[in-house]
Amino acid sequence: xxxxxxxxxxxxxxxxxxxxxxxxxxxxxxxxxxxxxxxxxxxxxxxxxxxxxxxxxxxxxxxxxxxxxxxxxxxxxxxxxxxxxxxxxxxxxxxxxxxxxxxxxxxxxxxxxxxxxxxxxxxxxxxxxxxxxxxxxxxxxxxxxxxxxxxxxxxxxxxxxxxxxxxxxxxxxxxxxxxxxxxxxxxxxxxxxxxxxxxxxxxxxxxxxxxxxxxxxxxxxxxxxxxxxxxxxxxxxxxxxxxxxxxxxxxxxxxxxxxxxxxxxxxxxxxxxxxxxxxxxxxxxxxxxxxxxxxxxxxxxxxxxxxxxxxxxxxxxx
Amino acid sequence: xxxxxxxxxxxxxxxxxxxxxxxxxxxxxxxxxxxxxxxxxxxxxxxxxxxxxxxxxxxxxxxxxxxxxxxxxxxxxxxxxxxxxxxxxxxxxxxxxxxxxxxxxxxxxxxxxxxxxxxxxxxxxxxxxxxxxxxxxxxxxxxxxxxxxxxxxxxxxxxxxxxxxxxxxxxxxxxxxxxxxxxxxxxxxxxxxxxxxxxxxxxxxxxxxxxxxxxxxxxxxxxxxxxxxxxxxxxxxxxxxxxxxxxxxxxxxxxxxxxxxxxxx
Numbered sequence: 001x002x003x004x005x006x007x008x009x010x011x012x013x014x015x016x017x018x019x020x021x022x023x024x025x026x027x028x029x030x031x032x033x034x035x036x037x038x039x040x041x042x043x044x045x046x047x048x049x050x051x052x053x054x055x056x057x058x059x060x061x062x063x064x065x066x067x068x069x070x071x072x073x074x075x076x077x078x079x080x081x082x083x084x085x086x087x088x089x090x091x092x093x094x095x096x097x098x099x100x101x102x103x104x105x106x107x108x109x110x111x112x113x114x115x116x117x118x119x120x121x122x123x124x125x126x127x128x129x130x131x132x133x134x135x136x137x138x139x140x141x142x143x144x145x146x147x148x149x150x151x152x153x154x155x156x157x158x159x160x161x162x163x164x165x166x167x168x169x170x171x172x173x174x175x176x177x178x179x180x181x182x183x184x185x186x187x188x189x190x191x192x193x194x195x196x197x198x199x200x201x202x203x204x205x206x207x208x209x210x211x212x213x214x215x216x217x218x219x220x221x222x223x224x225x226x227x228x229x230x231x232x233x234x235x236x237x238x239x240x241x242x243x244x245x246x247x248x249x250x251x252x253x254x255x256x257x258x259x260x261x262x263x264x265x266x267x268x269x270x271x272x273x274x275x276x277x278x279x280x281x282x283x284x285x286x287x288x289x290x291x292x293x294x295x296x297x298x299x300x301x302x303x304x305x306x307x308x309x310x311x312x313x314x315x316x317x318x
Numbered sequence: 319x320x321x322x323x324x325x326x327x328x329x330x331x332x333x334x335x336x337x338x339x340x341x342x343x344x345x346x347x348x349x350x351x352x353x354x355x356x357x358x359x360x361x362x363x364x365x366x367x368x369x370x371x372x373x374x375x376x377x378x379x380x381x382x383x384x385x386x387x388x389x390x391x392x393x394x395x396x397x398x399x400x401x402x403x404x405x406x407x408x409x410x411x412x413x414x415x416x417x418x419x420x421x422x423x424x425x426x427x428x429x430x431x432x433x434x435x436x437x438x439x440x441x442x443x444x445x446x447x448x449x450x451x452x453x454x455x456x457x458x459x460x461x462x463x464x465x466x467x468x469x470x471x472x473x474x475x476x477x478x479x480x481x482x483x484x485x486x487x488x489x490x491x492x493x494x495x496x497x498x499x500x501x502x503x504x505x506x507x508x509x510x511x512x513x514x515x516x517x518x519x520x521x522x523x524x525x526x527x528x529x530x531x532x533x534x535x536x537x538x539x540x541x542x543x544x545x546x547x548x549x550x551x552x553x554x555x556x557x558x559x560x561x562x563x564x565x566x567x568x569x570x571x572x573x574x575x576x577x578x579x580x581x582x583x
Contacts, residue, residue, distance in 0.1 A: 066410075070413070070414075071413055071578065072578065072580055073575075073576045073577075073578075091416035091417075094414060094415060097414075099410075099414055106411045110336070110339040110340065111332070111335055115332050115336075118328055118331070118332055120415070122327075122328035122329050122332075122417075123325060123417045123422070124415065124416060125321050125325065125416070
């Protein structure tokens with residue numbers, strides 16, 4: 001459904017030193033530098049897959065999404081989405097994809113979201129009955145019936161973001177590009193958005209490529225992670241493989257007992273527990289040491305939290 | 319094209335809803351475009367001692383009121399809107415929809431026209447009360463040709479602005495550059511003075527430039543200064559310039575869109 005081969009995007013960016021003289025000089029002679037935002041990315045996403053496209057700020061995630069939606073033209077390499085070359089922006093391609101950006105909006109600011117829905121019906125040339133069915137379905141799924149007739153400017157961020165999702169999915173796209181879709185939302189709305197994306201994916205078999213810095217998004221939505229940094233793919237695999245590669249061991253959690261276990265490397269964790277993360281081959285010796293000191297300890301052994309894994313993965317890359 | 323025709327009613331409906339939402343701003347914009355009335359007052363004083371370039375006071379009144387109406391009917395602000403949307407990345411939203419952004423801009427600007435009429439009609443009625451000779455009927459053929467010529471003037475104005483706006487893909491910001499064109503337009507389109515006031519040696523050149531087709535041709539038809547037979551050449555010239563700018567704008571857009579940075583969006 002999505003294929004990238006050695007995709008490269010180089011930006012030509014003007015540079016100017018600070019100060020008046022530099023400003024005057026830049027009027028006559030402007031200097032440029034080249035930034036390789038995406039540096040030879042290749043991967044494939046199958047139909048119906050939900051993939052997390054992760055990386056630190058400036059890694060090239062959003063640039064890649066913009067190339068995959070045809071907004072940016074690649075400097076070299078190739079990509080195809082749903083059988084189309086995105087840069088050609090063929091109407092059939094635009095009916096197959098959508099791009100939701102958490103910090104940008106397509107809602108008409110002074111009009112109710114229903115007007116944007118109507119506008120998109122015209123722009124995507126949707127059958128009136130199918131459009132109405134889709135609006136009803138999405139409005140119900142996102143619990144928006146009470147707010148869609150109020151001007152967008154009068155809605156809360158969470159209500160607006162949910163309306164954005166409706167507007168972005170009215171044409172029932174087969175490929176969803178979601179760029180930080182839950183940024184700035186409260187926990188309840190975040191959960192609602194995640195549930196919605198999952199339901200849409202399962203109901204319509206849509207392919208989802210998601211960028212997010214929120215690990216709850218990743219844990220709840222994706223089965224596969226593609227990690228990029230400095231414009232190159234550093235990891236591509238399942239969530240479990242990702243944890244094993246970057247998790248650097250396992251996390252032993254003990255309820256209480258920090259004063260006794262502190263010398264063994266345990267630190268305070270959430271809800272009255274303490275924990276230590278150690279390489280896999282040190283788990284058993286450490287468990288024996290814990291049980292020797294606290295024979296009736298309540299102990300659990302897990303993968304480390306995704307935040308820690310990702311922080312470690314980013315740390316290794318940067 | 320069939321998609322455009324199917325989409326038009328809904329695009330218009332949403333456009334009108336938007337125009338109504340910004341009604342206060344719209345009235346202010348319309349009132350700021352009343353320079354022709356200022357020019358009328360000025361030229362009226364000049365014509366006190368006798369006709370100027372063949373225009374007596376009644377003729378000047380007809381000319382500048384027609385200028386006011388045609389200017390409102392051909393008002394386009396694409397260059398400023400597109401410049402902003404290219405620089406801010408908001409153009410991306412339009413690029414992700416299967417109807418070309420030019421259609422989206424065009425319909426949003428056309429839907430404001432009826433709102434402009436609401437303000438324009440009482441203004442023109444007051445002017446007719448002041449000078450009843452404004453009601454001089456130029457003839458049905460002239461009025462029909464004036465309507466066609468006004469449509470062409472709108473399309474030409476839109477394409478010229480689309481061309482300048484598309485240069486923003488290369489130059490970051492082109493509304494300043496367009497200011498130079500606008501200055502030439504004000505002088506050479508008949509906006510500040512009838513083109514008949516130009517010296518004889520300059521007029522043939524001025525009449526060949528695109529500016530006349532953006533305002534003066536429908537104004538002169540509506541004011542009764544141009545016969546339908548004479549107007550045919552001018553309308554043909556309007557069509558020619560529409561063709562030239564359609565090709566030019568298409569070429570600049572296609573090359574420019576490949577350079578679009580989609581910054582911030």
